[in-house]
Amino acid sequence: MIKRIFFIMCAILFILTGCSEKQSINKKREVASDKVSSNVEENESTNVNKQRENSDLDTIISISVPKTLDDLRKTPPGRLSKDIPYEKETSQIWGDFDISEYKEQTLQKLKELTAVTDDVDTIFKGLLYYLGSNSYSQSIERLTDYNGGLYEPYLPQPGDIKTTSEKKIKSSGKAIILLDASSSMLLNVDGKQKMNIAKTAVGRFASTVGQDNEISLYVYGHKGTQDDKDKILSCSSIEEVYPLQRYVAKRFSKSVEEIQAKGWTPLAEAIKTAKAKTASLSGAITLYIVSDGAETCGGNPVKEARSFANENNQRKVNIIGFDVDQKSENQLKEVAKAGNGEYISAKNTNELDNSIEKKWVPSIYDVMKKHNSLLKNWGRTWNNLTERSALADRILYASYNEKSRFTQAIALMRSNHLLSEEKLVQLGNLVNHYQQNIVKEKEKLEKIKSEEENKELNRIQNKVLEWEKEMEQLRKSQ
Template structure:
């Protein structure tokens, strides 16, 4: 009996020992889990590594790439660029907690200041700085052709008034882009400058073709038979001519032959030198024979020519247009982009009169142009400066809140306020420098254009004196 009791007692002790061991293990695991949870809680808070990596801008490039504050995205552009001080809204609970956690984790003023910028920095700098940096001083620059003595002169070398028939291709292919701009828009600018440079001494006419119907087959007959003289042959009037050009819309097919024939018929009874100038981006598509039409126009009259500016044409189109110009005793000029098109007509020109030269000298940008450009620059600069003021005011209000909540000391408040002031002063200095640079670009562009005009005018006077 005694022997039977002993094993049972041992078994009970063994079981009891195992149970105590298991309880201790469970307790240990619970303590470790609680410790992990505590550590996780302690780690919860601001991402100080992100805040510390924040770049406080000291250069234009750094300022241009600065990120907006995560809590400042709801501020409007009007609020951020106002000339008047704006009330800072009260801190939201989550915003206040974020600031408190930053100060609890790192109470140095450099980190706190970066936190202010990280959370409440203005969101408008990027767009305003891009607008200012990318501002281009674009001014009216008159077309300054290089004239030849041979063209438009009689047997005594004296300038002879000419008549110019401008034929503008308004077919659907002119809707395609070149240099990021529509061909038709570029061609209109070139035609306007062309007509303006001809001046008061010469009569001008403008025909358009391809502007009727559409490029669809059902509209082919309409598009191929409608050629309109939209500006009748007369003395040039800039306002009327430009308004006429602006109304032209590219739509249909390319009746090049019919356009030349129309100009031919209209000029049969016109005396004096006549030149047809064609601005086109492609070959005939209306089954006509433009080579024959040009030959008929120039036949038996050396003072009649067909000059063609091929604008961004393919090889097939260029081959035909060259043949048309050759048949018309004229010149073919290739222009692959907007700059070449604007300069292409300088290959052949009438020597401008003294009155023309005088008007071109006056046609460059004037003081109002410069003033308007600098005003635009100044307006953007003022918005940037206002944004700096509003942002700085917001930072100062946040510092007051932190001090009133006793989250920072008096010394920290003073240091932070000084950092805000120095930061604002530095940004304003960069803004002023950028404004001055842009104003200088305006002055330089104005000076460049007028120097070119004066050099051109002197060359014209020299050529005229040699006649």
Template sequence: MNRLFTLLTILLVLFLSACSNESQAGEENKKINDNQKIVTEEENIEKEKLLAIEQIIIPTNLEEWKNSEPGLFSLDYSFEHETSSWPKDARELTLDEQEELKNTTDMIKDEETFFKMLLYYFGSTVYSDLLDKQMNYVAVLNEPYLPEPTKETISGGSNEEVTPKSMLLLDASSSMLLSVDGKQKMGIAKTAMKRFAKTIGASSEVSLFVYGHAGTQEDKDKELSCTKVDEIYPMQSYSTDKFDPVVDDVAAKGWTPLAAAIKTANEASKNYEGALTVYIVSDGAETCDGDPIKEAEEFAKGNENRQVNIIGFNVDQKGQDQLKAVAEAGKGEYISAENSDELNISIEEKWVIPSVLDVSYIQLNAPNGFAISNAQYDISKISLSLSFAISNERNRLSQMVTWMETEEIISAQQAEALQTKVQERKDTLSKWNDDLSESKKQTVENEYNRIHQKIKAWTDEVNKLRSEQS
């Protein structure tokens, strides 16, 4: 019995010992597998890092330079640091950074990849933004609006020129008693009409018709108001002394016989030869049951030298729709003026040869030397920031090469080769920066010259047309 007990005890001890050994072996195997897994992961990370370094592009043009990625160990450098006019030293690397740099270096065999590694870790952080600003910089040079100079004379069927004629139609209906910008519409319209007549009268005979000036806006006066259209300045050469007083005497009173006004002008011009243009200043649509669209069409029918131009002064949508249709039917143009300033300048800008004052104003508003200086200053400012960034990057790369040589991470021969590449990069980027700056400045100068040449050609054309009329 004792022997049996002893035997069982021995077997139990052996079993437990075997289990213990098996457990220990399993733990050891697990530790080995875990360590192998960690090593494998680290190797994969290092391989991915090496691949990223090998994919770094050493720029061969501006676009590649602009797309350069910032260095991994440079990300904490501020814009002010990178573009400082005083040379900036590279910050001291942390122990982890030093270790990473050493491990990465161990995987690199050729100088080209060594140099890419420098850019991968220590490249500048500001190139992309600065180059984007410089490459896309556009100087804002004021280019004045140049109204198309048009000659108001045409051939009258022979070699002789016929003086063009202009019929001005002024709306004096009761709605012109309303105010715009604190001033009565009628007063604004009179001022604009007198100015326009003086300008266009330099190259055209002028007549002035007025409508809506009779009766009142009451129903009882509708027939009188709708049938009364008067030519208060008969067709003749313009004279300020004769024209202005008749305009001043006009009073706004009644309805709006726009159709009757166009029809009256048409009947009065049956025997006119040469170019004839009707200019209408109105603040609203027909209110006398006439058909101004039909009358405008009749006026221009069969004669390409006749047209009806209309300027709608502070007109509502309904009135604007009709006035546009009238101008279209009369083979003319419609211009909208919402306030006194727009009314005073819109007709002249669109329909007459610019005056001497207009030409002088445009020339004075052309870009001047200050505009070029300001634009070139902006370009130089960006270029200077780039220049400082290039120098600071060069210093940082050079210092890192020296540190790696001191730490015996690289050999003296490798260090010398890398220093040469660092300097070559600095020289190349500096040249690209200078060339880009000069190119942008030349673009500004070309744009300045283009605008002034355009203004000169326009001025010469205006002066030519004016001399032909004198």
């Protein structure tokens, strides 16, 4: 009996132990399964995050698609297209704008982007982010600032005459204008870029003194950048953009409009270059310098101004310091003094205009001689339509070249099966609509500029006519 009970108890223990082990094994299997599942989910999440990070998705999603030219001016250039030269990007390219130089990079970025999204709007933003034009800001600004070559002449008034000695007609001789186009001229005064203010003032001055006298325009600081790597280029680039001759409105305005502020300030080299170019000339020669800063290229402008003036007693160097600091003003004063000329300080646009009109423009009697040529000039100035159209075309061609890159990118996605055909068609439609909108906005701005120029032309013509009447009355009273 006892043996029987013992065997029964052993059997029960065996069964219980087996059940316990089975439960333990099952539990271990469940834990292991949970770990595997968790690791799979974790790896998938990590891969998605890595893909998202690599595709610049968050940045791309935050982009606002430009709808106006003002929007375009503020839009950063594409990461892969930012180094395309301005002249190339805004030129009429026959055939597709080749992206072979960065084709592999483009494809890689498109693969990364389409791996995390197939949203057409987002992918279009990606095209802007990687391949957008780098030239809208500059081309739109050039058209916006274009004044149609309409430089209002500085017209001295009878009230400016203070003594009878001023009745003697005097000639300014040859006028050599040196225009500072260093990077500091990109700063603003009165809400406008100093470079644009200075170009307008120089144009007005040339339109007045250049009627009966030969004028020349040199520019310096317009090459390279303000970076150290470009110092040699910038400091050695002095260019005569308008050769010595009488004032020709269209030719002079074209020369001025193309000037862009960029680099260093080789004032000494500019004076030296002007001296060398005029070495064979006799008679009165005056350098008229508009600058907003001191020498930054290591030259000695005081020495060069003295050397220029010492050529003969009819040479001098006149300088207007436009919105300069005290240190720069001190140097420019010394340059003018060494050049037997006069230094004038101008803190804003009005002071710049008043300084030129009161100090640089010849006497009222000298200007009176040329009032007929002034009238003739302003009566035929409306031949600048082609210049304005050429500036507008820069925007147009930039849009075409940008569209060409987008189209090639779509072709890459198609050949690599990155998107469905339906979505590729939708993307192509977005590209077409975007480019067509830019053209419409360009045409709006071109129309506005045309209306502004007509209005300004009429205002200047009327002002010159009124001045001419005053001069006739003054002449009769003499």
